[in-house]
Amino acid sequence: MESILVSGGAGYIGSHTVKTLLDRGYKPVVLDNLVTGHWQSVARGVPFFQGDIADSHLVRRIVEKEHVSAVIHFAARSLVGESAEKPDLYFEENTAKTNRFVSSLLESAVKRLIFSSTAATYGIPEEVPIPENAPTSPINPYGFSKLMIEQSFSWLEKAYGLEWIALRYFNAAGAALDGSLGEDHIPETHxxxxxxxxxxxxxxxxxxxxxxxxxxxxxxxxDYIHVLDLANAHILALEALGKGIGSGVYNVGTxxxxxxxxxxxxxxxxxxxxxxxxxxxxxxxxxxxxxxxxxxxxxxxxxxxxxxxxxxxxxxxxxxxxxxxxxxx
Ligand SMILES: NC(=O)c1ccc[n+]([C@@H]2O[C@H](COP(=O)([O-])OP(=O)(O)OC[C@H]3O[C@@H](n4cnc5c(N)ncnc54)[C@H](O)[C@@H]3O)[C@@H](O)[C@H]2O)c1
Missing domain, CATH: 3.90.25.10 (UDP-galactose 4-epimerase, domain 1)
Incomplete structure (x- = not known):
């Protein structure tokens, strides 16, 4: 069983993806500091490490102990209004901490990464439907914090062989069909x-x-996309990277x-x-x-x-x- 580290796996999209990974025969491992997530949403039996993605020592320990081979990285702050009030918080929590997280992974020889990006990287689109090669011009610090991460990946790929896919989600919505998991954000803005x-x-x-x-x-x-379809996109992206599709950016919407x-x-x-x-x-x-x-x-x-x-x-x-x-x- 391939062991996949899921950062932010106690959050809304992360917890649904953990469940989908289990259903597909993977072994998910969750790292989450619970700043917005819920421990109750982590499926029973899944190794759960409560901690921060910027804690290099912890990340290296998890990779070694759980034999992690790839990562799906959801952990982030994602309130657009808050990002406008506290841009520095978003550049620290999303951009700087992701950089530290990816460095720890690379030091531990983990090179495959799927990243939660967002339609907010585009800003106000000139063309709709929006293609991946549309200009990126975020109109809030949240979108900018994510775009900087995407852009950093190309350099990490050149220098260290990082293999990455950034999925730019549109509006994630819906819940597990059995009602066991769903959206519980405080404050709720969706x-x-x-x-x-x-x-x-x-x-x-x-x-x-x-x-x-x-x-x-x-x-x-x-454009509303069901969280289970989103979860599936992550697994397909992971498998495609494993088969050598190469790094890149993909929209996920309908x-x-x-x-x-x-x-x-x-x-x-x-x-x-x-x-x-x-x-x-x-x-x-x-x-x-x-x-x-x-x-x-x-x-x-x-x-x-x-x-x-x-x-x-x-x-x-x-x-x-x-x-x-x-x-x-
Ligand atoms: N929900 C959407 O519609 C949407 C759209 C586009 C992109 N995204 C992105 O998808 C990802 C998941 O979104 P969500 O709606 O599930 O959010 P969420 O807040 O429910 O989940 C994020 C999880 O990450 C954890 N976390 C945050 N910072 C952390 C840190 N430094 N270390 C460890 N854990 C940390 C939180 O505790 C939480 O469990 C985010 O990166 C978000 O920016 C979401």
Whole structure:
């Protein structure tokens, strides 16, 4: 069994990927400092090390003890608003600590790495759907902190033979189909869990920021990707690197999008609950549409989404919220 170190494996996307790795016969090993993650989300029997990715001694010890051969690196801070208030925190936590983490891995002769990047590396797109070779011009420190890491990898590849794939996710959403895992961010900033919390009566309603965008119903359109499809993309990327596909950047999205109003309407249908809406002014920096061009990942990694219809996304997330109205307690 190949042993895969999953940094941030107690987080939302990380915990679903750990579960998928187990299902596929891998041996995941989790490193997480629980700054935003939940120990309860780590599957039973999976080796769990509570610590920081910047702790070189710990990272080297884990690699040696668990015979780690490759890494999936999720650990990061990812609140866009917080990043604008504290850019230095994001450059430290995301960029500098990832650099230290990768150095420790390379010292331990671990050279295969899959990295959680983001559509925020593009900024306001000139072209939609957005191809991987579109200009990268992040409009917040979060996106910039991730772009700097991506760019550093090419140099680490030249110098030390790092083999890497950066997956630029669009909007991760949904939950494990059995309701055992799901999204539990504090604070929650993502649209679907916020809508479902309104459906549960935990929030008064949901705000729509801007109803005058250049879209059919005037609200922003985003590309939502089910967390299980995202998990699968990581495993395909890992396997492709193992077969020598070479390093690179891939979008992970569906190639189509849904508007905020469409998401709310689907949530009303799935939950059968009332979801009050408050129409608010636009927020700065929100483009009309963010949709991934996905030809590259489909062609080169053979990936395609299986769970990412809006209904499947909302249904799985609703199952999670109904079973865990207070998240991981
Ligand atoms: N959720 C999305 O829609 C989305 C979109 C694009 C990219 N991403 C990226 O995907 C990754 C996972 O996102 P998520 O939504 O699962 O976030 P999350 O906050 O649920 O998970 C991140 C995990 O990393 C851990 N962590 C953070 N800093 C750490 C450190 N220094 N050392 C050890 N552990 C640390 C946290 O405790 C947490 O468990 C992040 O890198 C994020 O930037 C997420």
């Amino acid at each position: 649209l679907i869990p916020l809508i479902l919390k309104a459906a549960l009566g935990q929030r008064e309603g949901i705000s729509i920021f801007g109803t005058d965008y250049a879209t059919p119903d005037g609200t922003c359109i985003r 190639g189509s999008g849904y508007s905020v109003r469409e998401v709310i309407e689907t949530a009303r249908q799935v939950t059968g609950r009332t979801i009050p809406v408050v129409e608010s002014p636009r927020r700065p920096g929100d483009p009309d549409r963010l949709i991934a061009k996905v030809a590259k990942i489909q062609t080169l990694l053979g990936w395609s989404p299986n769970y990412s219809s809006l209904e499947q996304i909302v249904e799985s997330a609703w199952t999670w919220h109904l079973r865990h109205p207070n998240g991981f307690e």
